[in-house]
Amino acid sequence: MKFILAVSDDNKIAIGNRLPWRISHDMKWFKMNTYNNTIIMGRKTFDSLNRRELKHRRNIVISRNNIPGIETIKNIQQVRGMDAIVIGGACICEQLWQKGDILILTRVHTTVPNGLEIRLPEYKELWSKDFGLYTFSINRITSVFSYVSTTEIAN
Numbered sequence: 001m002k003f004i005l006a007v008s009d010d011n012k013i014a015i016g017n018r019l020p021w022r023i024s025h026d027m028k029w030f031k032m033n034t035y036n037n038t039i040i041m042g043r044k045t046f047d048s049l050n051r052r053e054l055k056h057r058r059n060i061v062i063s064r065n066n067i068p069g070i071e072t073i074k075n076i077q078q079v080r081g082m083d084a085i086v087i088g089g090a091c092i093c094e095q096l097w098q099k100g101d102i103l104i105l106t107r108v109h110t111t112v113p114n115g116l117e118i119r120l121p122e123y124k125e126l127w128s129k130d131f132g133l134y135t136f137s138i139n140r141i142t143s144v145f146s147y148v149s150t151t152e153i154a155n
């Protein structure tokens with residue numbers, strides 16, 4: 001199974017059910033990695049997309065309740081072993097990742113006070129690309145995201 005996440009220096013992935021940043025390059029990276037693939041997300045992540053499917057992908061939402069018009073799975077263990085990419089949220093990722101899974105990770109060099117924290121597993125880096133000077137703004141504060149990497153979960 002694969003996971004794709006953008007994570008701040010203080011291991012936050014969201015605030016107020018939204019991404020804390022908008023990084024054009026990372027959005028293109030996300031699209032390139034998920035296009036024409038199956039993506040899995042929790043209900044809150046689906047809600048953050050304005051309850052719309054991402055086009056050109058098979059969208060699966062893990063939820064206790066059926067969502068009309070959306071492929072919904074109630075038991076999280078049913079997605080284990082699928083050829084799919086998990087896009088969030090934190091609880092879904094933390095329940096699903098296992099040794100050998102692939103984590104496509106963007107590190108965003110900012111902190112997100114009161115953000116949603118994710119407990120990343122131990123991992124070993126397989127590949128990385130440094131974007132040392134790539135900048136973006138959050139509320140007129142300029143920050144940097146330095147790299148994207150593909151990692152394998154170690155345990």
